[in-house]
Amino acid sequence: MDNNIILKTKGIAKEFSGVRVLNNINIEIKSGEIFGIIGENGAGKSTFVKILTGIYTPTEGRIYFNGKEIQLETPLDARKAGIIMIPQEFNLINDLNVYENIFLGNEKKRRVFLNRNEMIRRTEELLAGLKVNIPATARIDKLSVAQKQMVEIAKALAFDSKLLILDEPTTVLTRREIDILFGIMRQLKSRGVTMIYISHKLSEVKEICDRVMVLRDGEMITIEDTDNIDEKEMARSMIGRELSQIFPEKVVPKENTVLQVENLSSVDGFIKDVSFDLKEGEILGFAGLVGAGRTELAETLIGIRKKKHGKIIIKGKEYNIKNPADALKRGIAYLSEDRQGIGILTNFDIPSNITLPSLKHYLRGILINKRKEHEKTAQYIKRFDIKAASLKSKLEYLSGGNQQKVSLAKSLDTGPEIFIIDEPTRGIDVNAKREIYFFINELVQTGISCIVISSEMEEIIGLCNRVVVMREGKITGILEGEHINEEEIMFHATGLKGVA
Amino acid sequence: MPSKSLIKKIDFEKYGSLIAFVVIFIISSFASPYFLQLQNILNILRQVSYTGIIALGMTFVIIGGGIDLSVGSMTALVGGISILSLNSAMNFFGYGYWNEIMAIIVAVIVSIALGAAAGALNGVAITKGRIAPFIVTLGTMAIYRSLALYIGKAGVFRSNSYMYPELGMGYFLGVPIPVWVFFGMAVLFHIILNWTRYGRYICAIGSNQKVARYSAIKVNFVRFISYVMVGVTVGVSAVFLTSRLNSISSTNGGSGYELDAIAAVIIGGTPMTGGSGTIFGTVIGAIILGMINNMLNMLGVSPYLQGTVKGIVIIGAVLIQRKRSQ
Ligand SMILES: Nc1ncnc2c1ncn2[C@@H]1O[C@H](COP(=O)(O)OP(=O)(O)OP(=O)(O)O)[C@@H](O)[C@H]1O
Numbered sequence: 001m002d003n004n005i006i007l008k009t010k011g012i013a014k015e016f017s018g019v020r021v022l023n024n025i026n027i028e029i030k031s032g033e034i035f036g037i038i039g040e041n042g043a044g045k046s047t048f049v050k051i052l053t054g055i056y057t058p059t060e061g062r063i064y065f066n067g068k069e070i071q072l073e074t075p076l077d078a079r080k081a082g083i084i085m086i087p088q089e090f091n092l093i094n095d096l097n098v099y100e101n102i103f104l105g106n107e108k109k110r111r112v113f114l115n116r117n118e119m120i121r122r123t124e125e126l127l128a129g130l131k132v133n134i135p136a137t138a139r140i141d142k143l144s145v146a147q148k149q150m151v152e153i154a155k156a157l158a159f160d161s162k163l164l165i166l167d168e169p170t171t172v173l174t175r176r177e178i179d180i181l182f183g184i185m186r187q188l189k190s191r192g193v194t195m196i197y198i199s200h201k202l203s204e205v206k207e208i209c210d211r212v213m214v215l216r217d218g219e220m221i222t223i224e225d226t227d228n229i230d231e232k233e234m235a236r237s238m239i240g241r242e243l244s245q246i247f248p249e250k251v252v253p254k255e256n257t258v259l260q261v262e263n264l265s266s267v268d269g270f271i272k273d274v275s276f277d278l279k280e281g282e283i284l285g286f287a288g289l290v291g292a293g294r295t296e297l298a299e300t301l302i303g304i305r306k307k308k309h310g311k312i313i314i315k316g317k318e319y320n321i322k323n324p325a326d327a328l329k330r331g332i333a334y335l336s337e338d339r340q341g342i343g344i345l346t347n348f349d350i351p352s353n354i355t356l357p358s359l360k361h362y363l364r365g366i367l368i369n370k371r372k373e374h375e376k377t378a379q380y381i382k383r384f385d386i387k388a389a390s391l392k393s394k395l396e397y398l399s400g401g402n403q404q405k406v407s408l409a410k411s412l413d414t415g416p417e418i419f420i421i422d423e424p425t426r427g428i429d430v431n432a433k434r435e436i437y438f439f440i441n442e443l444v445q446t447g448i449s450c451i452v453i454s455s456e457m458e459e460i461i462g463l464c465n466r467v468v469v470m471r472e473g474k475i476t477g478i479l480e481g482e483h484i485n486e487e488e489i490m491f492h493a494t495g496l497k498g499v500a
Numbered sequence: 501m502p503s504k505s506l507i508k509k510i511d512f513e514k515y516g517s518l519i520a521f522v523v524i525f526i527i528s529s530f531a532s533p534y535f536l537q538l539q540n541i542l543n544i545l546r547q548v549s550y551t552g553i554i555a556l557g558m559t560f561v562i563i564g565g566g567i568d569l570s571v572g573s574m575t576a577l578v579g580g581i582s583i584l585s586l587n588s589a590m591n592f593f594g595y596g597y598w599n600e601i602m603a604i605i606v607a608v609i610v611s612i613a614l615g616a617a618a619g620a621l622n623g624v625a626i627t628k629g630r631i632a633p634f635i636v637t638l639g640t641m642a643i644y645r646s647l648a649l650y651i652g653k654a655g656v657f658r659s660n661s662y663m664y665p666e667l668g669m670g671y672f673l674g675v676p677i678p679v680w681v682f683f684g685m686a687v688l689f690h691i692i693l694n695w696t697r698y699g700r701y702i703c704a705i706g707s708n709q710k711v712a713r714y715s716a717i718k719v720n721f722v723r724f725i726s727y728v729m730v731g732v733t734v735g736v737s738a739v740f741l742t743s744r745l746n747s748i749s750s751t752n753g754g755s756g757y758e759l760d761a762i763a764a765v766i767i768g769g770t771p772m773t774g775g776s777g778t779i780f781g782t783v784i785g786a787i788i789l790g791m792i793n794n795m796l797n798m799l800g801v802s803p804y805l806q807g808t809v810k811g812i813v814i815i816g817a818v819l820i821q822r823k824r825s826q
């Protein structure tokens with residue numbers, strides 16, 4: 001065998017209770033290469049890398065690492081071999097702090113005692129390398145989703161890995177963090193570390209990967225040099241046909257204001273004096289860097305965070321919204337970016353997740369009308385093309401992107417008038433993204449008004465009527481028309497323009 | 501290997517407790533010829549109904565991610581006061597058949613209402629006071645017991661009624677009344693858990709409180725209600741316990757009930773971490789405990805060792821649970 005090949009798989013296949021989700025995967029990855037994997041939601045990407053890290057055992061096939069066949073029975077086996085993964089869903093313990101998580105199962109010791117100072121020092125070093133400003137002793141549940149992602153990356157970097165697997169690490173990161181991550185990946189590469197990179201952001205795949213494998217329905221479609229394939233072609237081989245225009249025509253919103261926010265500040269100080277308005281049928285984008293306070297603003301609007309002062313006026317009437325139930329009563333629905341932490345219940349099936357906030361519409365007397373629940377769910381499954389073994393599948397068995405679609409259906413089912421969507425296409429494949437954009441467009445045409453918080457520049461530019469840019473809890477600019485472009489948004493987001 | 505794949509196909513999560521039930525049932529019927537006699541089986545069911553009823557309420561509390569350690573002491577306190585109220589109601593209404601029935605109704609109402617109130621106290625301290633359920637109910641476990649001792653002067657509360665025992669001792673269609681009530685309430689609680697909003701909400705809260713809160717569920721209220729529910733079941737159970745003996749001891753009335761109720765829930769497959777569970781499992785869990793006790797009695801095993809067996813069964817049940825979740 002070629003000495004240069006670090007990882008080789010032969011005929012890898014995986015079945016879950018008889019259903020084949022991965023079939024005959026044969027790859028050879030060269031040492032020091034960055035190997036991309038793309039494919040639609042549920043194509044089997046995560047399943048494949050979970051096999052490489054000993055989380056799942058393959059139904060068929062062999063794995064060769066450094067020229068020798070290896071058996072990966074548990075994640076520990078993989079770790080010992082030097083295969084480390086940044087998982088798609090966070091694997092952090094909320095009650096512990098940052099450094100404890102980073103060194104979990106890998107604790108630094110001095111004789112029998114934990115060497116706390118050493119672990120803190122190492123953590124600070126890792127975080128500084130990632131240029132993130134998180135204290136090593138901060139508790140995980142106090143962190144934002146992007147910060148958690150950075151901790152997850154730092155945790156993987158704490159190991160000396162030979163093969164580093166990154167499963168959609170950038171879904172919640174903005175360009176700045178992505179550049180930092182790519183910088184680190186290039187450094188690792190120059191040190192000879194091999195990487196597998198999974199993403200739905202095809203431009204990133206082209207930018208950072210040497211080769212890319214396309215999966216469709218568990219089958220390996222092709223492996224190409226990224227120099228020889230452009231994003232369009234990637235998308236085409238992913239979905240098996242031509243991808244049409246991604247963004248729908250923008251619709252001009254109505255004149256009347258549905259939501260007016262005046263001088264809103266939160267008690268915890270994350271939101272300072274925020275004022276903006278939302279027109280009926282408008283798609284209002286919120287841009288900014290990680291930590292700009294966009295999610296915190298949404299949480300203040302729905303009463304999760306306490307408001308210090310300021311007014312929230314809905315259709316001309318001021319309301320005091322104290323909790324999500326109040327918000328729902330006023331027609332405000334919020335789809336969180338933190339899918340597993342806030343959005344879905346992994347041990348509930350699809351219908352019970354979707355109807356959780358809207359259950360009162362599914363009652364017959366005091367009993368739940370499960371037939372109605374199932375019928376409605378079947379509609380959503382069709383509408384969003386949710387891939388699941390059955391209606392009664394628990395969410396933990398759905399792929400990340402399909403979980404996202406269930407979250408979307410869940411918020412929609414409350415029949416909102418004002419729909420706040422935080423990272424609407426987090427972890428969603430290009431084709432489904434397009435469907436969601438068209439769907440949001442349909443929504444606003446029926447008179448629903450949307451606030452879209454997104455770290456994806458194209459999404460903000462391609463979808464929104466106006467764009468609010470935030471920085472450090474304040475609004476630095478509201479852009480309209482031709483001012484909605486990458487440059488202007490970055491200027492405002494970084495504080496080069498606008499009042500900071 | 502057809503047999504191995506068959507074992508794999510059996511859904512342990514759903515049927516684990518049922519399988520254990522069948523196995524123990526078969527062993528018991530071989531171990532003793534008396535086991536299968538109708539009278540013995542009815543006895544087992546009657547014995548398990550007291551803690552079984554409480555276990556029904558406990559199922560909701562545990563599904564919601566909580567625990568209630570105070571139910572045993574609560575049984576003594578609630579039972580004691582309901583006997584006192586029975587005696588004074590009899591004085592108030594005077595003698596006579598209907599008068600005594602009236603007095604008994606008063607006692608039953610007092611018992612259930614008091615149980616609900618004691619449960620509500622736990623619930624308020626846990627949700628409003630934001631104290632861990634384990635701590636709160638450990639505290640009230642001591643408080644309720646000490647109040648029972650104080651009010652009963654560390655002795656026995658005795659009822660003056662001749663009719664009251666009919667309730668706990670009586671039969672309806674050949675089956676003891678407490679057993680009817682146990683099964684009736686099981687059906688009711690099953691419906692609440694699986695077919696009402698409340699049931700869905702308590703599972704959601706136990707599964708992930710944050711998700712529940714963002715889904716516009718009034719988390720504190722739903723959790724509070726689960727403690728009231730277990731209080732109500734304590735009230736019902738106290739009625740049957742006191743009426744069976746026509747008295748209740750303030751020192752050891754209801755003692756160890758928390759263990760049996762929690763054990764029934766756990767053996768029935770509800771995870772201690774909450775988020776899911778079944779009433780059916782809890783009923784089976786309660787009966788399994790009863791059968792084990794019965795078998796040990798019939799085999800002449802020292803009553804002091806019965807706790808050991810019970811403990812092993814509980815730990816075994818949790819072990820199996822962990823296996824299946826992997
Ligand atoms: N533990 C499991 N049990 C049953 N089915 C599973 C399990 N894990 C994954 N699946 C199924 O396997 C298929 C592939 O899932 P996988 O998570 O690998 O997709 P993916 O390519 O990573 O998708 P995404 O882009 O949405 O993350 C999906 O149809 C999913 O429902």
Ligand SMILES: [Mg+2]
Pocket residue numbers: 045046047088167399400401
């Ligand atoms: Mg995935």
